[in-house]
Structures are given as structure tokens and as C-alpha cells.
Amino acid sequence: MSCAYSDYLEYGGNTSCVELEIMGRTVILDAGTGLPWLGNDLLKRGVRDVYLLMSHFHSDHTNGFNYFKHIYIPEHSVHIRAALNYGELTVEDLIRRQLSENLHPVQYEHLPSTLECVGFHAGDVFDLFDGLHIKTYMLTHPAGCTCYRMEAEGKVLVYATDTEHTIGGTDEGLVEMMKDADLVIYDCTYTEEELPSKLGWGHSTWQEGVRLCKLAGAKRMAMYHYSPDYNDDVVRELESQAQAEWSGAFGAKEGMEIIL
Incomplete structure (x- = not known):
């Protein structure tokens, strides 16, 4: 939306x-x-x-x-x-x-x-152009969603939008994709409290994103793909909660520029 x-x-x-x-x-x-x-x-x-x-x-x-x-x-x-x-x-x-x-x-x-x-095919590895190496992985989402791990000039960015985690489980393949990433852009559509009523919708939470980033040794996580029900005040509060849990988390903003 x-x-x-x-x-x-x-x-x-x-x-x-x-x-x-x-x-x-x-x-x-x-x-x-x-x-x-x-x-x-x-x-x-x-x-x-x-x-x-x-x-x-x-x-x-x-x-x-x-x-x-x-x-x-x-x-x-x-x-x-x-x-x-x-x-x-x-x-x-x-x-x-x-x-x-x-x-x-x-x-x-x-x-x-x-x-x-x-x-x-999800799982394929290829160079988009000389110097940019890409690994792909299929996320859990209705009809599927591709996670991209992009490696260039010694830096790693992971784009993992639209993924639903299993409550109490760990997507080990995603952890591997996120390993030592400089930045992970992660699906933070819902809260842990909301998720049980949204099962099958294909989305995750900032809490799971932080947990996976810590397991993977990732350096930073951009909270992404907010619920359309969340206005700026709500996202600001969720960002504050995430940062209290892990200093590497922050909320992606319109027009934000990040240099890796």
C-alpha cells in the first residue's frame, strides 16, 4: 500500500x-x-x-x-x-x-x-556484471520471494524482504545468506504479538530480524516493509524498541542514503 x-x-x-x-x-x-x-x-x-x-x-x-x-x-x-x-x-x-x-x-x-x-532459479549464483557477485535464496512467502546477497568491493548487502519465519524455528539458509553482512534489509512488517494472527501472510518481525542478524554476525539491519497500518509514530517506537535490543538496528526512511 x-x-x-x-x-x-x-x-x-x-x-x-x-x-x-x-x-x-x-x-x-x-x-x-x-x-x-x-x-x-x-x-x-x-x-x-x-x-x-x-x-x-x-x-x-x-x-x-x-x-x-x-x-x-x-x-x-x-x-x-x-x-x-x-x-x-x-x-x-x-x-x-x-x-x-x-x-x-x-x-x-x-x-x-x-x-x-x-x-x-532460486539458489543460483551469478555475476550481475563484472565485480558484483550475487547469491540467491528462496524465502517463505506466498508464491515465493527471492533473497539477494550482493557482494562487491569487499562489502556485503542482503535484501530479505517478504519472509515469514517459523515461530520457534530458525531459517538456517537465511542465516547463511546474512553471514557477516555489512547491511541486511529485513522484513519487519509485524510485531511478535501480531504475528500469530497473520500466519501464512508471508512476513516477519524486527525481533526475528535482530535474532538472525546476531546469529549471522551481520553488522547492521534496516527495518523494512512496514505494515501499512504503521504511521511514523508507530515505526519510530518500533525502531526505539529494536535499538534497545541491538544497536545495529534502525528504521529505513524515505530517501535515506547509506554508504557501506
């Missing part, structure tokens, strides 16, 4: 979208409602070529794609990567659905930009 109300502006009313600047290239994680505004900024900076890593294709992670100006401009390119997790559908099929005439006035075949759609 995208919230434009004044009490949602500090920690962000946009859905999932993160920009990474790595070795002079632009990598984007998910295509939520923040993507159009990011696209405008990239155009001002003269960025024509971007990589888009999709965690999954639920609407809160795709709603910004149709309004990303790069796809409508010749000599601009978007390199899309996503797990093949939807039966016989390819990544291009999923993007075409996003741009179908029932949902949008401009269809895939009419786009003047260059779109490269490449699928992989």
Missing part, C-alpha cells in the same frame, strides 16, 4: 524500491511505488542503463514499473532479473502481464526502450 498522508512521510509511504550505486552502475531492488520518483531522479542524473532485481511479483513490489520513465525512452535500457517461480511463465511473460491492455494503455511491444528479461 502507498500512503500519501502527512504522518507517513518520514519512514515512507511508498512500497518496496531501493536504489544501489555499485561501481558506477545503478541497481534497483523491486519496482514499488517509489520507482517513478527514483526514475525521475535518475533521468536528471543522466542514468540511462539500470539493473532491476525483482524479489517477486506481488503488486506492492510492481506497482511503480508501469510509470518508470526509462521504459518509454529510446536508448534507455532496463535489465530485469527474477526467479522463475511462476510455473511456465517467463520473466518477460510477467512483465507483459504488468503491461497488458487490461491494466495499462501501453503494451510491452510498443516500448521504445531496451528491456532485457532474464530468469534464474
